[in-house]
Structures are given as structure tokens and as C-alpha cells.
Amino acid sequence: MNTAAVTERSVTGNGFEPPDTSSLYDIVAGAADRHPDRETLADGEDTPLTCAELDRRVRATASALLDRQVAAGDRVVVLGRTGLAWALLDCAALAIGAVVVPVYPTSSAAQIEHILRDSGSTHFAAETSQDAARLIAAGAGEVWSFADIAEWARGEIRADLSERTAAVRADDLAMIVYTSGTTGVSKGCMITHRNMYVSSANTVRQTGGLFDGVTALALPLSHVFGQTMLFACLFGGARTHLLPGIPELVPALPRLRPTFLALIPYALEKIRKHCRSLLSEEAEREAVVTGLLRLAQSQPPVVVDDPVADALGGRLRHVISGGASLDDSTAGFYAAFGTVILNCYGLTEAATAVTVSAPATNRLGTVGTPIPGTAVAIAADGEVLVSGPHVSPGYWGAAGSQRPVDADGWLHTGDVGELEDGFLRITGRKKEILVTSGGKNVAPTPLEDRVRLHPLVSNCMVVGEGRAFVTALVTVDAERAEIWRRENPGQDLATAIQSAIDDANSLVSRPESIREFRIVAGDFTIANGLLTSSLKLRRAAIAETYSADIDLLYSTTRK
Structure with missing residues (x-):
């Protein structure tokens, strides 16, 4: 790729870089x-x-x-x-x-x-x-x-x-982290000591004094995000409680009283669903509106005396959220109870951190600005490009012939985005953008994120590549669905979930909206090969497994 093909660029000043002997x-x-x-x-x-x-x-x-x-x-x-x-x-x-x-x-x-x-x-x-x-x-x-x-x-x-x-030495190999492999066999990404040092240290610098606090780290250390946060906590001086996962984190929050956390959106959604037992549906809707208003006005976190805030530990002010997209309503929910979500963006090939939202300049709907020492650009086709000392030197083993960086030094992320005043906004994934038979480009992730927020929904995958309209496969939370059926005898579960579809459709135009959906048997899990280890959808595997359900969704012609 020629640098002439770069249409936008955002560069943050010199960052921390360790000596060669470190x-x-x-x-x-x-x-x-x-x-x-x-x-x-x-x-x-x-x-x-x-x-x-x-x-x-x-x-x-x-x-x-x-x-x-x-x-x-x-x-x-x-x-x-x-x-x-x-x-x-x-x-x-x-x-x-x-x-x-x-x-x-x-x-x-x-x-x-x-x-x-x-x-x-x-x-x-x-x-x-x-x-x-x-x-x-x-x-x-x-x-x-x-x-x-x-x-x-x-x-x-x-x-x-x-x-x-x-x-x-700094350029010695530190880790081989195998990518999720959403479309095939996972690749061993080489991470040097310099890569990880730069990523973690400059995440600390980007976020000011955030890491001078108390946290509970429940991210898997088998993932590069967890590794980066571990070394960021060590570099920044945080008192860090290491926990096996989200099931152990939730009950520990009131006792550990963290001032900040690092989580993936899936975990934030799970914690939000847990907190629903503490407030009514109307109160939750009001909280989202209140929180989004605070974020839109760039208000700092506020101390809130509320059972939900207490369940989060009572002094949780910020959460660094990465690994996937986060629905704005979830950010609004947490903001209402005194916790501001700082979206970040990265990938294994950049030792996690590319952009991080800073507490002082957090902007809703974006994933922040590049961490110090990092350059981000947008290619002519919308792809996000990255360069910096934290970018991996390449892949190990069978994937060793593949090069993540082009001749001009840019790492091709595969994500589609745009820059506004130096802030990066991720709008989709190149390989996941659906193109309907009518030529409409549809980004499935925002729709899936919103549907998944419904208390009865476990997961969702949007379908529509080469089709006349957009549809969705929905799995339900078996335990919650059983309770709902007992409390609503004779009623159709699909009717209840329709509200989630309607909510998601409010985000997009008519041609991009979900026209039909189908509740399918089972769930998308890591064990059955339909989710990656980092909880991303294996779209091809899901489409193959539920091909009969997809055929039924398109068995009649819609006007």
C-alpha cells in the first residue's frame, strides 16, 4: 500500500520507549x-x-x-x-x-x-x-x-x-500469543519485550493518574489485553487484585472497592444485567438517559449514593473497555451511577493498545486518541492503519511467511473507521460488513450489541450477505427464558424479544434494519466452536450450523 492512499492521519507525540537493554x-x-x-x-x-x-x-x-x-x-x-x-x-x-x-x-x-x-x-x-x-x-x-x-x-x-x-533485551521475543482464529487456524503473534512495555507504559501515560488506584483484574492473562493491563498496573503502581473471571469479580466488587477496572464489553453487559435486580425497568431507562446526557456534556464521574453504585464497589470511577464494541446505552447506564467507560481500541498485533480514551478528554462513541508514540491512519477504503514501536514483528511458525506490516510500515488492522479531531471511531470490520443484494452496506455489530442487551437474549448474529434484506439469529438465556415462561403462560417468547429487535432497528435506516429474526436452539459457545476464546462470533461456523434456520428466514419473499 502506498502512503498516498492514506486519507487521514492522527499522531500522538513521543511516547515512553524503554532502552534497548530493558x-x-x-x-x-x-x-x-x-x-x-x-x-x-x-x-x-x-x-x-x-x-x-x-x-x-x-x-x-x-x-x-x-x-x-x-x-x-x-x-x-x-x-x-x-x-x-x-x-x-x-x-x-x-x-x-x-x-x-x-x-x-x-x-x-x-x-x-x-x-x-x-x-x-x-x-x-x-x-x-x-x-x-x-x-x-x-x-x-x-x-x-x-x-x-x-x-x-x-x-x-x-x-x-x-x-x-x-x-x-527489549527486542527479544517475550510472548507468542495465538489469535482468536475467527475464520481459520489461529496464528501465533510474536510480542517482544519492547512491544508490551511500550503498550502498557503509554496506556498509563495516556490515562493520567488512573493507574494510581485500586483495581481487580479479571481479564484472562491468556489474552494480550490481560497481559497489557497486568504490566500497566505494575508500571502505574496500582494495587491489583487478580481474580479468575467475571463470576468471581461481581461479588468481590463491594469488598475490594476498586477505583478503576479493565473489562471487555461482554463483561460490562453481564454486570449490567446483574444490577437489574436492584432497579426497575423504568429506573434503568431513566438512568441510561441521565448517563448519556452527562457523557454528552463531558461531565466528570459523580459520586452516587445508590444500590447499583454500591454493587460496583462505591468508588468505581472509570472502566477501560476494549476487545469489542460497546453499546452507547451501556456507557450511559454506568455513567448514571458514577462510572465513566473509557473505550479503547487495539489488537494482538499491536500488543493491545492503539487508542485509549483519557478521563479528561473522553468522547462518547469513539475509542479515544492514539497512545503516545503511535500513529493511526485511515486508508482510502476506510481501513484503520497503525504504526509504532508496539507493533508486532510478525508471526511465528506456520504463519511466519505472513507479514502484518506493509512496505510503508503500516499495520493493516482489518477494521474500518474514521478520524474526527484525532479521535478514532470504529465503524465496522472489513470482513464482517454485510452487503445486501440491493448493494446496501450493513455493519452487523451495533445491531448485535443492542439485541444482546435484552435480559432474555444470550447472543445474536445478524445475517444478510447477498440477501434481499437483513435478518438475525437469536439465542436465549435458558434460565431466564424458563422463568419468563412460568410468569407469562401462553405468551410467545418471540413477542418479548421483538422489543430488542425494535430497539436495535432504531439505530439504523430501514434498509439496514433487521426485518426478520429467528430464535434458534442451543447457544453460541466456545465449547461448541461458535465463539472464539475471546468471545467473538465465528460467523461462518454459526451460518453453517444454523443453515436450515437461515433458509427458513428467507423462505418467503418480503416486499
């Missing part, structure tokens, strides 16, 4: 030197370790790995849920120059086998015996448990450890 371990060691007594990471709701204690435990874990012949450049597969043990192993492996290969706990046997084979990993660690068995079934040799590693780390710190850690 590694991600320097974030841990530096914090221990500067703030030895400051609280940092905690397992769940435990008392956090101090920076000095964390550094000692990382060094002890690194020594244990060296004792077991883990060398610089060796790939280390890690399978488990987010927790202190994962973080310690992560930092320790990186400290000695080993390459972390994270695996989602929800990955299928075939996905695990592909990652092990493609990465050429020689060391393996798992949280549970069940996880270990899955790795062994996929071809792993000896698998270390998190508990084993913790026990080994009770030993002495090696005399040669400092020499080993000092040998790691």
Missing part, C-alpha cells in the same frame, strides 16, 4: 527499587504483596525455572485462570528471557494441540490436574503445576540470576 522484568525490579513498601499484586481478596516482596518472589520463581533447565528463548506454555501464580510465573519466565505461550482455559483439544505443535514449546505449566491432562493429551511432556512451581520457589535465589536477567 526487559519487562525491569518494571518489577524498578518498582521494588523506587517503592519497596508500596502494595502491588494480590491473589483474589488477599492482602497484596509489596513491590519488594513481589520482586523477591519473581526472582525466586525465576531461579526455580533455571534449576529446571528453562533457558532464554525456550517456549513455556501456560494454561490456567488469572491469579497471582500465573502472574509470578509470567514475570519469572520473562525475566530470564524465556518466551511465554499462553493458552486459554476454554481452548478446545484441537486448539491446544495446534498451539503446542506450532510453537515448539518445551516446557509446560498448568493450574489444575485437569488442565495438565489436557496439555498431555495434546502432546506435552512433563507438566508442572502452579502449586509445584510455588513450592520450588521457596528455594534459594541463584547467584547468577542477575547475570541472566541482564542479558534480556
Whole structure:
């Protein structure tokens, strides 16, 4: 692609970039030197370790790995849920120059086998015996448990450890993160120490003093977003409680009382649905209107004395939201109770962070401005392009011949967007834009996001490529649907869900609106291969699985 094809460009000034001799371990060691007594990471709701204690435990874990012949450049597969043990192993492996290969706990046997084979990993660690068995079934040799590693780390710190850690460089490979693979076999994206350092440090810089607070990190460390937030918390000095997932996060919020969180929209939607038990439907509608007005007027977060605010911890002021689009009504809902959503945008190939909304300049409907040191441009066809020191050098293994960056240095994201005063707005995904037989371009994600907010809906996929009009497949929350049927005998569930379709259609023009929908059996899940590990729709797989339902939607001609 020629730079002449770039129609718009937004560049943020110089950002933080580590020296060539630095590694991600320097974030841990530096914090221990500067703030030895400051609280940092905690397992769940435990008392956090101090920076000095964390550094000692990382060094002890690194020594244990060296004792077991883990060398610089060796790939280390890690399978488990987010927790202190994962973080310690992560930092320790990186400290000695080993390459972390994270695996989602929800990955299928075939996905695990592909990652092990493609990465050429020689060391393996798992949280549970069940996880270990899955790795062994996929071809792993000896698998270390998190508990084993913790026990080994009770030993002495090696005399040669400092020499080993000092040998790691910024451009050394730190991680191989396998992408979701929405359309095929996942690719191993190479992330260097520099990539991750730049992404995390400049996210902290972009957000001012946000990371000088308390948070609960429930993002999977198997995802690059979770990794970036972990190192951002370490770099920014946050007191960070590590939790396995959203089911553990929700009840912990009132006790941990975080000042900020990092979540994906799916989690925000789940928490919003949980909070619905605390207010009426009318009160929720009023809250959304109130919150959207506050956001439109760029009002800062306000302290609210309300059961919903209490359920969020009572002092939650900001949430960094990334990984997918977020419906504006959800942003409005949280704003009404004192929490402002800061949308961000990124991808694995840029170590997560490309743009981040800052508390002082948050703009509704956008994903913020580029983090320091990053350039964002819009190609002639609308594709979002990125350049900066956090962009991956490429792919590993079978995908090694593919280049994410073009001859002019631009990373092609595959997303479609537009820039307004330096703020990026994502309008769709190149491969997911539907073109009807009438030539109308339809972005399915905003429609799907809005339908999914209905309390009875579990998931939704919009259909319409090459068709005369747009339709949707809808799955229902089985438990909520059963309760609804008992409370509404003789009534049609589809009638109730029609309100969600109508609400979604209010966002678009008539040709873009959902004309028909069908409630389908089952659900879209990771286990049945219809969602990626990061909860994105596998559209082709869903279309194939529900082909008969799609045929029924188009079996009659609509005028």
C-alpha cells in the first residue's frame, strides 16, 4: 500500500520507549527499587504483596525455572485462570528471557494441540490436574503445576540470576500469543519485550493518574489485553487484585472497592444485567438517559449514593473497555451511577493498545486518541492503519511467511473507521460488513450489541450477505427464558424479544434494519466452536450450523 492512499492521519507525540537493554522484568525490579513498601499484586481478596516482596518472589520463581533447565528463548506454555501464580510465573519466565505461550482455559483439544505443535514449546505449566491432562493429551511432556512451581520457589535465589536477567533485551521475543482464529487456524503473534512495555507504559501515560488506584483484574492473562493491563498496573503502581473471571469479580466488587477496572464489553453487559435486580425497568431507562446526557456534556464521574453504585464497589470511577464494541446505552447506564467507560481500541498485533480514551478528554462513541508514540491512519477504503514501536514483528511458525506490516510500515488492522479531531471511531470490520443484494452496506455489530442487551437474549448474529434484506439469529438465556415462561403462560417468547429487535432497528435506516429474526436452539459457545476464546462470533461456523434456520428466514419473499 502506498502512503498516498492514506486519507487521514492522527499522531500522538513521543511516547515512553524503554532502552534497548530493558526487559519487562525491569518494571518489577524498578518498582521494588523506587517503592519497596508500596502494595502491588494480590491473589483474589488477599492482602497484596509489596513491590519488594513481589520482586523477591519473581526472582525466586525465576531461579526455580533455571534449576529446571528453562533457558532464554525456550517456549513455556501456560494454561490456567488469572491469579497471582500465573502472574509470578509470567514475570519469572520473562525475566530470564524465556518466551511465554499462553493458552486459554476454554481452548478446545484441537486448539491446544495446534498451539503446542506450532510453537515448539518445551516446557509446560498448568493450574489444575485437569488442565495438565489436557496439555498431555495434546502432546506435552512433563507438566508442572502452579502449586509445584510455588513450592520450588521457596528455594534459594541463584547467584547468577542477575547475570541472566541482564542479558534480556527489549527486542527479544517475550510472548507468542495465538489469535482468536475467527475464520481459520489461529496464528501465533510474536510480542517482544519492547512491544508490551511500550503498550502498557503509554496506556498509563495516556490515562493520567488512573493507574494510581485500586483495581481487580479479571481479564484472562491468556489474552494480550490481560497481559497489557497486568504490566500497566505494575508500571502505574496500582494495587491489583487478580481474580479468575467475571463470576468471581461481581461479588468481590463491594469488598475490594476498586477505583478503576479493565473489562471487555461482554463483561460490562453481564454486570449490567446483574444490577437489574436492584432497579426497575423504568429506573434503568431513566438512568441510561441521565448517563448519556452527562457523557454528552463531558461531565466528570459523580459520586452516587445508590444500590447499583454500591454493587460496583462505591468508588468505581472509570472502566477501560476494549476487545469489542460497546453499546452507547451501556456507557450511559454506568455513567448514571458514577462510572465513566473509557473505550479503547487495539489488537494482538499491536500488543493491545492503539487508542485509549483519557478521563479528561473522553468522547462518547469513539475509542479515544492514539497512545503516545503511535500513529493511526485511515486508508482510502476506510481501513484503520497503525504504526509504532508496539507493533508486532510478525508471526511465528506456520504463519511466519505472513507479514502484518506493509512496505510503508503500516499495520493493516482489518477494521474500518474514521478520524474526527484525532479521535478514532470504529465503524465496522472489513470482513464482517454485510452487503445486501440491493448493494446496501450493513455493519452487523451495533445491531448485535443492542439485541444482546435484552435480559432474555444470550447472543445474536445478524445475517444478510447477498440477501434481499437483513435478518438475525437469536439465542436465549435458558434460565431466564424458563422463568419468563412460568410468569407469562401462553405468551410467545418471540413477542418479548421483538422489543430488542425494535430497539436495535432504531439505530439504523430501514434498509439496514433487521426485518426478520429467528430464535434458534442451543447457544453460541466456545465449547461448541461458535465463539472464539475471546468471545467473538465465528460467523461462518454459526451460518453453517444454523443453515436450515437461515433458509427458513428467507423462505418467503418480503416486499
